[in-house]
Amino acid sequence: MASTDPATAGDPRMVLEQLYRAAAPRLVVAAYAFTGDLGEAQECMQEAFVRAYAHPGRILQTENPVGWMRIVTVNIARDRMRRKRRFAVLHRLLATTPDPVPAATPDRVAILTAIRVLPAGQRETVALHYLLDLAVDEIAELTSVSVNTAKSRLRRGRAALSVLLSEESVSMTEARND
Template sequence: MPGADPGSFADFYSLQFSRIATQIYAYLGDHAEAQDIAQEAFVRAFDRWAVVSAYDEPFAWVRRVAWNLATSRMRRVKVTLGYLSRQREEHTPEPSPDRVALIQALAKLPDKHRLAVVLHYLANMTTAEIAKQESVADGTVRSWLSRGRAQLAGCFEESQEEVAHHG
């Protein structure tokens, strides 16, 4: 900073910082944010101290910079809060006991049997479509389905027996 007197800036800063920080604190209601903004305004003044120190009221320049920074912050906060208020929290209902039982029963099936049951009954695919996807014969898929259904039936018969026995 050629021509600038750093000592005069240090004195200026010492005398004026708390005034700016207090005003910005009153405006924002956030003490730490007010201090950060006041600090930023003084850093900007320091970068231009050769010019700012020649102004009739250097304090007014720093105050204006601080207020501009605070106003920008307020706008950003307002935009952010507006955006957040428009976001909807999605609530997904918990799975029904039947769905939980089905998922548990499907998990007990061998992989190919489970694949055939899920694709046929939940994805509505024909045995021919599943066979093509899995590169196997249609009869193989029919066998997987038959075995998968039998195993699922067995799982649900066991569940019914447990309910009857414990109920």
């Protein structure tokens, strides 16, 4: 590329700076024609300059740096628009109604609080069995323990929950009576 200033003709950073000052507004307009969004158009132009900065030799070797930057900017805008259309299609295809989140009733809060108090193995087994509806053999496989260990953890977890929840029930009853 022939620079207007012979002192900066070989310095890619200076060439890119001059090119930015001279062409950026026109590149934004070109990208805006594709995107219809000024912010998106500005990002396309900026991405084009980032690419140019990563490969300054391309700018220095081209006879029409503004034309080259226009092509890069417009291609970036096209790619972004294609991606947005694809995402919109996928979003429509995959969009389902979200599962309702269970209400945070006092009983549910008490159960989840009690589960958190259990030792790690019991907590994991109880949560997998009661919250994810997994069978004991599935839990054993998932946690890399024997089926008997999974059964033992589930039995111990139930026993501990029984004690913890009955204590919780007693404390809640006492609190109501105060």
